[in-house]
Amino acid sequence: MKPNAVKIVQISNETTAKYNDEYFAVCWIKEEVKSIEINHSLYQNVSNSIFFLDPKYQWKISNNNHTSNSGYVLFLSNEILNNPMLSNLHINKVRLFNSGEIPLFKLSPGIEKRTQAILEMIDELLGSHLNHKDDAILSLLNTFFVYCDGQCNIKSIASNNNAKTNIVYNFKKLVDKYIFQHHEVTDYASLLNISPKYLNECVQEVLSVKPKSIIIEQLLMRSRYALKFSNKSVKEISFELGFSSPDYFSYFFKTHTGMSPSLLRKAN
Template identity: 60%
Template sequence: MEQAIKISRILSKTTSQQNDNCYAVFWIQNEVGGIEINKTLYKNVSNAVFFLNPTFNWKILKKNTSTSSGYVLLIPKQILDHPTFKNLHITEVRLFSANEIPKINLSPGIEIRIQSILEMLDELLSTNLKHREDAILALLNTFFVYCDGKCNIKSVITDNNAKSALVYKFKKSINQHITQYHEVGNYANILNVSDKYLNECAKGVLGVNAKHLIDEQLVMRSRHNLKFTDKTIKEVGYELGFSSPDYFSYFIKKHTGYTPSQLRKS
C-alpha cells in the first residue's frame, strides 16, 4: 500500500479533513453535535455510518465529553482499485456517491461486528506482522460487506425520513426486548404506533414485514446459543421467551428447516 489506510477514534472536540484524496468513513456512535460537510451542518447524526468521497471537506463537531464518539477511517483512492474489492461494486451500491452522502444505521447485531473489525484494523495498522497488508484488505472488505447488508437501514444524510427513524428504533427495541416480546403488537405499543403503521414502515424501508424482523432476531440468537453454548435445547428456548420446548422446536424447524438438535450438529 503506497499510501496507508488511517483509522482514529473521535476524541477531539473538532475532527476535520480537507480533501487529501482519501475516501472517508465515519462511524458516529454518540455525543456528536453534528457533521459539517462543505460548510453545511448536519445534526442528529449519532448511531450511523457515513461515506464521503474525496470531493467533500468535512468537520465533526463533538460534544464536550472525554469518551470516544466513534471512528474515522481514511481510505486512499487507489486502495479501492485493489482486486480484493472488484466484486463489491462499491460505485454501483453508491457507498461513495459523488452527489449524495450515504448513511447507514447498523442493525444492533452488526454494530458489535463493525466495532471488532475496526479494532482489528487499528491493531494491524500499528504492527509489522507478516501478511499484514493482506489481512488489512480482508478486514476492509468484510467491513464493506457488513455495511452493505440488507439488515441495515440505508438512506442519505439529507434524508430526514420519519419511517426510517421508526424502523431503526424498532430494531433497537427488538434487540432489547426479544426475550420478553415476540409479537408486533408489543413493539407497536412500546413505540406508540399502530401495528399497521409499524408493518407499513418496515415494508417500505426494508422490504419485509415487522414480524419478519422479530423472527429473524429469534433465529439468529437461537442459532448462536445452540451452536456456541452448552445450554440444553430446553434452556435456550426458555431463555428466549418460548412458552414450551415443543413450540421452540416448531419455530426453529419452520424457519430453518432443521430441528434444534440438527441445527446444533450442523
C-alpha cells in the same frame, strides 16, 4: 500496500475533519456527537450512523465529549478501493459515480458490535509490524463493506444498469486507472470502443457534466495531492501526470485553480 494507503482515526477530539483531497472517508459515529457538517449542511446529534464521503466534500465532526472515543473515521486511498478484493464492491460504484447523494445509514445493534470490532482490529493492525498485516486489513475492509451493503443496499445509489450507465461507470474506472497516460476524451472513447460523441452523450445524461470535466477533476486531485504531500519538483510532478512540459502543467493548473503549482505549495 503503500504507507498511509489506509488511515484510521478515533473520533475523540473536539473536532475531527477531512484529511486531504485524495482520500475517500468512511465515518462511523457510534456515540452521539454534537454535529457533522458536510458541505455546509449540518446534521445534529448524530449517533450510530455511517457516512460515506467523497474527497470532493468538505466536512468536520464536532464532538460533545472529546474525552472518550465516539467512533472512527477510515481514510481510504484509490489504491485500496481499486484493490481486486474490494474493486467489485458496491461502495466503489458510489465512489465512481459521485452522484451527489451522501450514503448514510443506521446499524442494528448486532452489526454495530461487529463493526466496532472490525474497526478496532484495523486500528490495531495499522500500528503493528505483523507479517501479512496488509492482507488482514484488506480482508477486514471487505467484511466491513459487505456488512454495510447488507444494511443499507448501497447498490441502490448506482443501481441503474442500463447501457449508458454502464458506459459511464466503465469510463470513470478507466479515468481512475489511466489518468497518468490519457487526458483526452477521445482516448477513453477509443478504449471503450465507442465514439467521443456518444461518450459525451452518456456522461452528460447520467452525471450532468461533460467527460472532459471528469478528466480535469482527476488531474487536479492528483496534482494537489502530489504538491501537498510529496517532495517532488513541479517538473517531476508534471511529467508523472503525463503533461508534455512543466509550463503546460502550470498553465493547466492555474487556469483551473486560479493559482500556480508553486503558490499552492507555498500556501501549505
